[in-house]
Structures are given as C-alpha cells and as structure tokens.
Amino acid sequence: MDAHDNHFVLFGLPVSFHLNVEALASRYRELQRQYHPDRFAHHPEEQAKAVQWSSQLNSAYQVLNSPVQRAGYLLELVQQPISLNTSIADTDFLMSQLELREQLDEATTSEQLVSLGLEVEEWLTSLAREFVIDYDEEDWSEARDTVRKMHFMSNFLADIRRHEDKLDDEENDDFDDDLD
Numbered sequence: 001m002d003a004h005d006n007h008f009v010l011f012g013l014p015v016s017f018h019l020n021v022e023a024l025a026s027r028y029r030e031l032q033r034q035y036h037p038d039r040f041a042h043h044p045e046e047q048a049k050a051v052q053w054s055s056q057l058n059s060a061y062q063v064l065n066s067p068v069q070r071a072g073y074l075l076e077l078v079q080q081p082i083s084l085n086t087s088i089a090d091t092d093f094l095m096s097q098l099e100l101r102e103q104l105d106e107a108t109t110s111e112q113l114v115s116l117g118l119e120v121e122e123w124l125t126s127l128a129r130e131f132v133i134d135y136d137e138e139d140w141s142e143a144r145d146t147v148r149k150m151h152f153m154s155n156f157l158a159d160i161r162r163h164e165d166k167l168d169d170e171e172n173d174d175f176d177d178d179l180d
Contacts, residue, residue: 007060007073017074017132021065028061067124068150071131075147080140082147093149097156104160110171113164120157124150 008015011027035054040047063069072082088094100116107113127150134143 007064010060011064017071017135024064028057031057067128068154071147071150074135075143080144082144084148084151086148088145088148097152100156104163107163110164110167113160113167117157117160120153120160123153127153
C-alpha cells in the first residue's frame, strides 16, 4: 500500500484508534518541513507536487488528530464507511441529548457551561472506549452508530463553546458599559 493511501502509514503510525498525538504532531511537522512548497521554488514542477503533498499531509493530520474523524477513518479503511445522515436508533441516547440540550438552553453562567462541557467530554471519552470495543469485535453496525454518536456529541460540545464565547462577549460588553 502506498503511503498516500493510508494516513497511518503516511505518518508511520500503527493503524489504531489509540495513537500518540505528540508523535503524530512531530512527524507532521517533520514532513511539512521536508515537503514544504517553498523548498522547491526554483523547480515549478516539483513545487506543484509539493503543494499537493502538503495538502494531503494537512488533510491526513486533521483526520488523525481528531478522535471522532479518526474513528470514522478507521471504519473507512475496513470498508465500513458511516453515513451521518442515518438516524441514531438508541432512544436512551437521544433522550439524554434532549436533556443536555435543555441544560444548554437554560445555562446562564460560565460555570454552568463549563460543567456541561465537562459532562459532554466524559460522554465523548466513554463513546471512544465503546468504539474501540465495537471496532475490535468487528461489530460494524455498532461501531458506525457509535461514531455517529461521537459526531453528535462533538458538535454539541462545539455548541457549548459557542455559547461560552457569546456569554463572555456579553459579560465583556456589560463590563465596558459599566466603565462608560
């Protein structure tokens, strides 16, 4: 298999959900230095190849650096791609998500948002453990469903971060108004 065909091979890492993110980052920086397009400024044809290579490195790094994307990629490697358009069938999970969404909608303080964010991060950690079990047991249906849940929770965590930013902006605006 060509290194271009597998992100793990590209970075010299084992094909696994668990990986050393420091080693990934280090190898990424090393490869970026080695293939940076500016190194080939006097060779237009080589520079064009370096631009493509650099783009592939960036994309591969982003996938492997994100646990959610890494899980989806692992499924792709075993011909079990997920569709994010497929509904999550776990009604208990969906009910929990409704409750979390209500908590987010009702949150008015930074402390509430931080607490909710920590809860969602715990969910993501638990889902990652569940994915590893599903993947190791080759329970592809469950693995795909778990990755969909991971995507859902990751997006929800991003919503929490946006609410935190909005609340911070409002608090800063109130502080600025008090100074006037």
